[in-house]
Amino acid sequence: xxxxxxxxxxxxxxxxxxxxxxxxxxxxxxxxxxxxxxxxxxxxxxxxxxxxxxxxxxxxxxxxxxxxxxxxxxxxxxxxxxxxxxxxxxxxxxxxxxxxxxxxxxxxxxxxxxxxxxxxxxxxxxxxxxxxxxxxxxxxxxxxxxxxxxxxxxxxxxxxxxxxxxxxxxxxxxxxxxxxxxxxxxxxxxxxxxxxxxxxxxxxxxxxxxx
Numbered sequence: 631x632x633x634x635x636x637x638x639x640x641x642x643x644x645x646x647x648x649x650x651x652x653x654x655x656x657x658x659x660x661x662x663x664x665x666x667x668x669x670x671x672x673x674x675x676x677x678x679x680x681x682x683x684x685x686x687x688x689x690x691x692x693x694x695x696x697x698x699x700x701x702x703x704x705x706x707x708x709x710x711x712x713x714x715x716x717x718x719x720x721x722x723x724x725x726x727x728x729x730x731x732x733x734x735x736x737x738x739x740x741x742x743x744x745x746x747x748x749x750x751x752x753x754x755x756x757x758x759x760x761x762x763x764x765x766x767x768x769x770x771x772x773x774x775x776x777x778x779x780x781x782x783x784x785x786x787x788x789x790x791x792x793x794x795x796x797x798x799x800x801x802x803x804x805x806x807x808x809x810x811x812x813x814x815x816x817x818x819x820x821x822x823x824x825x826x827x828x829x830x831x832x833x834x835x836x837x838x839x840x841x
Contacts, residue, residue: 632668633660633836634688636709636728638696650674650705656694659819663833676707683715690721690836693728695817698779710735717810721836724813726777732813733804738787740779748775748796755802755816759793762803765831773802773816774823780815 637650652671660667670686673679693709700706709728713735716722724732730740743749754772757763771794780800786792790811793803802815812835818828 631664631666631690631837632670632686632688634670634672634683634686634691636672636691636693636705636712637674638694638727639702639705653694653819655817655819655821656692658821659829663829672708672712674704674708676704676711679708679711680715688716688720689838690723691716692836693722693724693731695726695728695776697727699727699731699734706731717806718808720810721838722811723832723836724811725819726815726817729804729813729815730777730779730781732811733781733785733787733790736787736789736806738781738790739785740781741785743778743780748777748780748800751775753796755794755796757794759791759803759805762793762831766827771825771828773814773818774820775816777815 635652635656637652639650652669657669660669670688673682691712693712696705709731713722713732722732733740752772752774754770757766757769757771763769782800783792783795786801786804790804790806792801793805796802803813805812817823818825818832
């Protein structure tokens with residue numbers, strides 16, 4: 631199975647040396663799910679994207695975390711183009727920044743968090759989605775939080791439905807109404823936050839077998 635991952639800005643020890651790449655957490659996380667996954671980094675070149683997709687022919691796409699939408703227009707353009715080309719065709723998993731760009735692409739909006747409850751602080755989320763609640767056998771999950779923007783319920787795209795919410799009512803997870811997109815505001819791939827049932831839920835999704 632072929633998984634395409636978008637790249638985030640990586641900073642070397644020298645502040646003058648920057649490049650794009652995949653966080654090491656992602657290969658470890660995906661290999662832990664299954665050894666049948668082939669990982670491909672999506673090139674940061676919108677002009678060659680359509681041709682690259684024809685060659686790689688990914689079975690699923692992961693829009694990974696990173697800088698706020700708007701900070702690096704080239705990455706924004708790339709991920710928006712990915713959504714234009716693949717939405718509804720292959721499973722798309724959005725993580726943190728990926729969560730936000732999917733919502734914006736599909737007509738939603740977002741706000742700047744006015745308190746510190748979402749930046750580098752873990753917090754519980756309330757699971758509203760029945761399939762995830764049954765899978766976890768719980769209505770609550772404690773998650774990490776590294777985002778300075780948030781999506782309130784009224785800011786969520788009409789193409790999306792709420793999966794989980796934070797204590798302040800903001801949306802922490804959503805899926806598309808056609809069930810081809812699943813997005814989390816937190817980072818399930820980070821080792822300290824590993825949750826076996828959540829990982830298996832993601833595995834089923836990227837294989838097109840749920841939720």
